[in-house]
Amino acid sequence: MWDFPLFPEQASTVAGRVDSLYFFLVTITIVFSLLIAFAIAFFAIKYRRGNNVDRSNPLSESKTMEAVWIGVPLVIVMIIFFWGTNVYFTIVRAPKQAEDVYATGKQWMWKFQHIGGQREINELHVPVGKPIRVIMTSEDVIHSLYFPSFRVKQDVLPGRYTQLWFEPNKPGTYHIFCAEYCGLQHSGMIGRVVVMDPVSYQRWLSTGKGGGGSTTGDAGTGSGESMASAGEKIFQQQGCASCHMADDATRAPQLKGLFGTQVALKNGETITADEQYIRESILRSGAKIVEGYEPVMPVYQGRISEEDLMQLLVYVKSLAAPAKNQSGGTQSATVPGTATGEQARGTAQHADVPAANAKSGSK
Template sequence: MGSGLPLFPEAASTMAGRVDALYLFLVLVSVFFGLLIATLVVTFAIRFRRRSRDERPRPIHGSAVLELAWTLIPFGIVMVIFLWGAEVFFAMARVPPGAMEIYVVGKRWMWKTQHMTGQREINELHVPVGMPVKLTLTSEDVIHSFFVPAFRMKKDAVPGRYSTEWFQATRAGTYHLFCAEYCGTKHSGMIGNITVMEPAAFQAWLSGGATGTSLAAAGEKLFQDLACITCHRSDSEGRGPRLEGVFGHPVSLASGERVMADEAYVRESIVNPAARVVAGYQPVMPTYQGLVSEEGLMQLVAYIQSLGGPATAGPGAASEGRGQP
């Protein structure tokens, strides 16, 4: 589907063919039953029409076989659609290990992207062919939707939270990027391009556009500028927990819950630190809501993600070796 039909965009990702196959199945099922029902309605209307005013129809006693048939057959078709759709959904939701990470911020009316190596782009994104790419999306103002038709990929960028999507391009080329959620008067102009390059060409592009400061390094500088290091010390003597090794591990909270320290958790801990307090610590951290931009938050997340080594969550949780930002 796709490149051979002008009604459909080119299929240029590993998921495109699977999405198209499911879509084509849904269309064929809909067309088949639509024609079948229309044909039966016309046929029955003609065959069983009332031919005279005195005519009386014969009583219908029903058929158990017919009842089972028109119950089980649609049920089976619906279950096929459900299981097939669930399989495609989970495949799109699970990010492959080793995916290249890119942060995306939507803002009226542009897309701002940041590579982990420091490169920044506006309304453009350069990626290598054949490599999984993980996108972490958010918005600075209203809801946007990152939509690349050739990849059959669409994900909302919501203010105040992170959403994750991934794709793996299969063909080098330039593909359209749209905002698929109405976001204001210039919504139609919030467009861009995804440039898929051969690996060698992509590495050359990275080298040519090097900024000298990776996303994690920029986050480390911001971490120091905000004096976060005063409380989050590496010697466990600060008023906040250590951050080394926290990312990607469970964290014990004062409420007794355990949550995963992912991008969303780290962001919430910066803008609303009292929402989830680490066990053994007091809610003394001030909020940085409005003081740090979404790009700055992503840099801090990248920095905390880059921290390795064992971590402690402080008193009461040190034995678990995990903590909270």
């Protein structure tokens, strides 16, 4: 009964930094609360009615004292502000080498898909020591993906992508919660994140086994092919290839090498071709017309599911060279020695697939 936690586990690289800041704030809170409580108790006792003490010439205003109790709190809150903002920008800015996982929230479940195509529901397997970026959207209402042990949370919105990242640093199984009220089974929209050592993670990725007593997390559920390759199929089925992969680029902008570059628009603006731009251009092609093209592309809003759209997105991203994830694998210096090889191979494998597909795609 009395064996219950009073403090959450620290399982990500940023958790310790958030907690240090938290303890600083706790200290400030305790110090000032005690200061006020002590002052009130002290005055209440010393100056209680009938107690014979000196009450002559009581001060009822003092610019000096006001300056002190405006100035001191101001300095303290500014320290908290700068410190907190510093931690915040670490939390919101994913490192470049982060490995992507795609997530879709819907009433009332979390669906995750790894780049390699492995799908999971209400469960997410990740390797220790590697930054993971989760790109998310919702199929219905607003949800919020929350990993308390990683100290990160981000609302998941319908109609657009949001993202969060974390780098787990302690193997184990931790909570996943939905933090934004989303209707009837809001409190049932929970799951677990399984942080594995890189070797087990690779085994899990390829076999779906060893997922820490996993029941639902059978990796590779569904297609068994990578997201980019699945995306390429959709690209063919929906007829995208006939214009976007044609030999001449007169009818539609070419997608090779597009992702992450600057795109000049017809209205004179320049925009970065990021996830949100790709998403919008597929769903509402007329929203942002590329310089030199006519708005002839059909609207795909309502004709393509969020998950298919994510696969298309990964495919379009894979057309950009060089493959991002490959560099990620070699850069993760934090991965323990023996694991590095596994890691690099694992990601290289993903990165290779789209490259191969891209070749076959441009017929």
